[in-house]
Amino acid sequence: MDFEGEYTMRTASNQQSYEPDTVYPDAVLxxxxxxxxxxxxxxxxxxxxxxxxxxxxxxxxxxxxxxxxxxxxxxxxxxxxxxxxxxxxxxxxxxxxxxxxxxxxxxxxxxxxxxxxxxxxxxxxxxxxxxxxxxxxxxxxxxxxxxxxxxxxxxTSDRVTFDLFDRVNRGGTRLNNQEMRNALYQGNATELINRLAEKEAFVEATEHSIPANHMKDRYLVLRFVAFYLWQQHVTIDPDTDGPLDYRSNVEDFLGKTMRFLNRLEPENGLFKELDTRFTRAMELAIRLLPSGGFRLPSSPGKKRPINMAFFESFSYLLSRLNGEGEQLHCQIQEVYMQLICDAAYLESLTRSVDSGKQTEKRYEIINRLIHELNLC
Incomplete structure (x- = not known):
């Protein structure tokens, strides 16, 4: 396992940890x-x-x-x-x-x-x-x-589509959901994600531990992009033309984010904003977090893989920060230590991480810290 949460990008038949009521919320084929x-x-x-x-x-x-x-x-x-x-x-x-x-x-x-x-x-x-x-x-x-x-x-939802793709291709190479998503939604979205995943700051912040094979690095970057846009209330649902809601179905959520980005003009300022915010978050992580900063605490002598949900949510916090200075740096380190000791936050990173309940909890905690400490 290259990162905690990797199971969320597996082929449809190997998915785990979905809540029973949300496996196929809209099973229209x-x-x-x-x-x-x-x-x-x-x-x-x-x-x-x-x-x-x-x-x-x-x-x-x-x-x-x-x-x-x-x-x-x-x-x-x-x-x-x-x-x-x-x-x-x-x-x-x-x-x-x-x-x-x-x-x-x-x-x-x-x-x-x-x-x-x-x-x-x-x-x-x-x-x-x-x-x-x-x-x-x-x-x-x-x-x-x-x-x-x-x-x-x-x-037909992405989760149902991916399951069908997996079934008809079981005799050949098994593609994970990110590989299929990358093929279906080529355009502005894939260009942005590829560019961000190749940044040296991202590679260094993740300790050269997230491989490009099977697009694992692209998956982490896409999650950052999707949840950043969602938290900023930017993403428009291509199917309804209303704000994109998160309803525990991460496959549709990520796919709709890519479709939204593909509809924009390449010159749209949102792409520059995402590039700038993501790069700043990675650079701050390199400078201010301890070694293994996106890994959760483990027993002495052991080293856990990078945690996907921790990377995605704490990177969002870092991306929202403005300014520099010793005081800001100390606040970031204080917030970091506070989070890795927060039982509710840690649970949201390790149990049913893509459920609506845990996702809302995770970002509620992150946003509260941002506003309490006036970090943005």
């Missing part, structure tokens, strides 16, 4: 059945901007080998139906391919004459053939091949 030819999907992919996202930022393991690619083409020429393709439709109507990326990549690549068929055991006479060497009838058979798509549409 809106899947539309659609069909399209290979040629139609290729045309969507080649539009500017593309209407089919074939390269979401997933890490799905090895790319198909030449024999697998060739056998897919052989199957179509033989009239064998292909498996379902799952896509997520984003707000702009773009299809994000979730299950079927290798098949579509292979088909588009072959039509573009990028590889020749090889090691075929049934249609042996086609070995060595590229698309332009097939007969017109065979070319039409590939381009006109009808594919069945299951399109996940709104208002």
């Amino acid at each position: 809106n899947i539309a059945r659609d069909s399209a030819s290979v040629f139609q999907l290729k045309r969507k992919w080649e539009k500017t901007p593309p209407m089919l996202n074939l390269t979401p930022d997933f890490q799905r393991g090895l790319v198909w080998k030449p024999k697998q690619k060739s056998e897919l083409i052989e199957s179509i020429l033989m009239g064998i139906p292909l498996p379902l393709i799952y896509v997520k439709e984003d707000e702009k109507g773009v299809y994000v391919i979730v299950d079927g990326k290798q098949r579509l990549s292979t088909l588009f690549s072959f039509i573009n004459n990028e590889f020749a068929l090889e090691k075929l055991t049934i249609l042996k006479d086609k070995n060595g053939s590229r698309f332009d060497k097939l007969t017109p009838l065979e070319q039409n058979k590939i381009e006109d091949c009808s594919l069945t798509l299951h399109v996940i549409k709104a208002p």
Whole structure:
């Protein structure tokens, strides 16, 4: 475990510690059945901007080998139906391919004459053939091949969506929720999160202990961004156009935050504010917190991992501070010691950390300290 709370970013089937009544508060699954030819999907992919996202930022393991690619083409020429393709439709109507990326990549690549068929055991006479060497009838058979798509549409929640993604991909690489979220909501949000996660101040404040693999570092940064905006009453719910509420469903909460950020113009001052506040919080943590500052107390000789909820909430406190000086620095250190001795605060960091009750408690304590000590 790289940080306490890491389980909250696991694949949907491995989630833990959800309150029973909030696992699926809005278990609406809106899947539309659609069909399209290979040629139609290729045309969507080649539009500017593309209407089919074939390269979401997933890490799905090895790319198909030449024999697998060739056998897919052989199957179509033989009239064998292909498996379902799952896509997520984003707000702009773009299809994000979730299950079927290798098949579509292979088909588009072959039509573009990028590889020749090889090691075929049934249609042996086609070995060595590229698309332009097939007969017109065979070319039409590939381009006109009808594919069945299951399109996940709104208002399917992120938690339900991630669970579905996990189920249809259990035979392959298991993606955690942050990897899927990063693929679904590319844009301003991912650019901001990537930039913040790469800052040396963040890496140093977290003691070089949060790896970039599986986007664990991005997950911590996104939580800071989402809860900062929520506490500042900035985030607008993209589904209702009203203030974003937190209702124990962290997957929808984080996803909606990313969608909100993606709707803003890149020049919006909010991005600079988040960058400045986050950087200041990390720099203050480096200067003023003891070694292992985002780790909870442990037994002598033992060292606990960084605590996710502690990082997220105390970084919010640090980000709100203005000014400098010895008095401020002493106050920060005093508040820090007060918090790690506060039983209610510690419980909110270790038990049902994403429940509405514990989240409200955590930030109620943080905000009370900010205002009592007049730190902002």
